[in-house]
Amino acid sequence: MRRTAGRLAAAGCAALVLLGLAPLSAAAQEPAGCAGAAPPPAVDTSEVPAPGDPVPEPLPVPDEPVGGERLGECGEINAPGAPPAALDPIASQSWVLADLDTGEVLAARDPHARHRPASTIKVLTALVAIRELDMADTIVVTQDDADQEGSRVGLEPGATYRVEQVLAGLIMQSGNDAAHALARKLGGIDETVRKMNALADELGAHDTRAATPSGLDGPGMATSAYDLALIFREAMRHPEFSHAESVRETTLPGKPGGPPLPVESDNAVLWNYPGALGGKTGFTDDARHTFIAAAERDGRRLVAVLMRGENKPVRQSKFTMQLLDHGFSLPPGTSVGELVTEPEPSEEDSAPAAQAATDGELPNSPMFGTVGVPLTALAVLVIVAAGVFAVLRRRRAAARRAANRGPDHP
Numbered sequence: 001m002r003r004t005a006g007r008l009a010a011a012g013c014a015a016l017v018l019l020g021l022a023p024l025s026a027a028a029q030e031p032a033g034c035a036g037a038a039p040p041p042a043v044d045t046s047e048v049p050a051p052g053d054p055v056p057e058p059l060p061v062p063d064e065p066v067g068g069e070r071l072g073e074c075g076e077i078n079a080p081g082a083p084p085a086a087l088d089p090i091a092s093q094s095w096v097l098a099d100l101d102t103g104e105v106l107a108a109r110d111p112h113a114r115h116r117p118a119s120t121i122k123v124l125t126a127l128v129a130i131r132e133l134d135m136a137d138t139i140v141v142t143q144d145d146a147d148q149e150g151s152r153v154g155l156e157p158g159a160t161y162r163v164e165q166v167l168a169g170l171i172m173q174s175g176n177d178a179a180h181a182l183a184r185k186l187g188g189i190d191e192t193v194r195k196m197n198a199l200a201d202e203l204g205a206h207d208t209r210a211a212t213p214s215g216l217d218g219p220g221m222a223t224s225a226y227d228l229a230l231i232f233r234e235a236m237r238h239p240e241f242s243h244a245e246s247v248r249e250t251t252l253p254g255k256p257g258g259p260p261l262p263v264e265s266d267n268a269v270l271w272n273y274p275g276a277l278g279g280k281t282g283f284t285d286d287a288r289h290t291f292i293a294a295a296e297r298d299g300r301r302l303v304a305v306l307m308r309g310e311n312k313p314v315r316q317s318k319f320t321m322q323l324l325d326h327g328f329s330l331p332p333g334t335s336v337g338e339l340v341t342e343p344e345p346s347e348e349d350s351a352p353a354a355q356a357a358t359d360g361e362l363p364n365s366p367m368f369g370t371v372g373v374p375l376t377a378l379a380v381l382v383i384v385a386a387g388v389f390a391v392l393r394r395r396r397a398a399a400r401r402a403a404n405r406g407p408d409h410p
Contacts, residue, residue: 037061039116039222040308042286046217056220058114059209065112066206067105067226068337077108079334085109085326091319092291092306096225097327100233100294100301103339106327111226111337114207115307118282119151119174119215120228120290121196124208126170126244127235128195129182135164135240139181148176150216150284153263155181156255164240165252171244172265174281179214189213203341205230217286225305230339232292232303236277245278245294246270268317269293273324277301281316291316295324302327 038058042048049055065072078084085107087095094113097106105111139162141155153175155161163185169178183192192213200208205227211218235241248270251260270276270293279293289311294303304323309316 036114038114039286042217044217044285046284046286047211047219047221049219053219056209059207059222061112062206065337066204067111067340071105071108071111071226071337074110074113077111077336079107079330079336082107082330082334083326085323087319087323087326088314091309091314091316092225093308094225095304095306095323096229097302097304097323098229098233098339100236100303103233104333104335105226105229105337105339106302106330106334107336108225112207112224113307114222114224115290116217116221116284116287117208117215117223117228117307118217118284118287118290119176120280120282120292120305121210121215121221121223122170122174122179122213122282123228123235123241123280123292124196124200124210124231125179125182125192125213126167126241127231127238128192128199129163129167129170129186130235130238130240131199132195133163133182133185135162135167137163137185139163139166139185141177141181142184145177145181145184148180148214150176150214151266152177153252154261156253156258156261159253159256161253164244167240168244168247168250169252169263171241171278171280172247172250173263174266176214176216179212183213200227200231203230203234215282215284215287217284225307226339228290228292228305228307229303230341232280232294232305233339234341236294236301236303242277267293268315269295269320269324272317273321279303279320289316291320293317293320293324295328297328300328300332 070077076084085097087109092109094110094115096108096111098104099106138160140160141157143157146152146155146157151174153169153173155166155169155175155177166178166181169175170182183189186192186195189212193210196210196213200210205223207222207224208227209220209222211221247265249262249264251262254261265271266281267279270278273293273295275295275297277294277296279291282290287308289309291306291309292303294301302324304320304327306316306320306323309319
């Protein structure tokens with residue numbers, strides 16, 4: 001079932017609510033049983049744009065569900081003959097269970113629904129930092145870093161930390177102070193958010209738009225369970241991330257001349273689930289509870305992502321462990337879709353074919369072999385096609401970047 005029309009209608013209602021022109025009615029912003037193209041209306045003013053800034057448009061919904069046709073369905077999605085996960089809807093309005101190695105999606109519920117990520121977006125922040133910063137480089141923490149709203153690891157102003165230590169505070173204890181310190185090192189908040197959105201676009205995370213490095217709500221912030229699984233899978237390919245994810249407790253420098261700062265992972269799955277690899281927790285009033293956890297059993301590595309859940313009457317960590325148990329009970333090869341990484345091709349991608357055409361030769365390929373005869377007409381066609389292809393790809397990439405920027409990124 002396609003959700004494009006329903007999502008667009010929901011997005012329009014969400015924008016009206018943000019502008020104060022529509023009531024905060026769940027029935028008004030979501031079609032029955034299916035989430036919209038934008039997260040539900042905010043319950044506070046955290047996402048109201050600054051004066052003069054526009055309300056961000058909802059991200060466009062792809063014509064075809066990314067990862068496979070079945071991932072466009074709204075309810076619980078299971079492979080033929082597979083038992084349902086039977087996860088209580090209060091646990092998560094949207095979830096994904098996937099294989100970290102093969103990329104197979106084993107089961108899901110409304111996987112492309114756009115919700116707020118809360119601190120699970122720190123996985124994307126960490127991935128940007130790992131790609132761009134030297135882990136041995138240092139950061140001197142400022143008072144502004146230490147004063148960040150929400151969860152903090154306790155970085156001390158004036159203390160010097162290695163980037164890898166700040167990264168540990170970001171992942172293990174969801175430090176917003178760590179997110180702010182890393183963002184300064186990456187060029188500032190706006191530049192870091194720009195880099196996060198550029199990386200999401202590169203990975204093919206089309207449901208994702210970051211507004212803050214920490215996951216605190218901001219105008220236009222959105223992602224999906226599918227995208228978080230995709231981003232987490234990419235992050236786990238980096239030893240800097242997978243190691244920090246697996247650590248239960250460590251110490252960081254404290255006040256200059258003072259004792260070290262103890263740090264413990266806030267992920268209950270890491271402490272209580274056999275074979276746990278790590279994950280990420282998140283919560284804001286608008287996002288509600290979000291959760292990522294990964295584990296390994298019998299050579300299989302699975303990740304479970306839950307979005308917009310509640311911690312009562314049962315905690316999210318217990319629901320996540322239930323979902324992982326379900327995944328490990330399914331036979332290898334069970335699939336309802338796949339995590340698809342779609343890096344944007346560079347303009348050089350078409351250069352070999354174009355160059356071969358200008359030389360009067362067909363490019364080597366399974367279809368043509370290694371022939372080398374002059375074919376002027378075909379050469380012209382190849383050059384024209386390569387040019388058109390490059391223009392279309394640039395336009396699509398520009399449109400995605402424009403949609404991702406939001407009001408703070410003109």
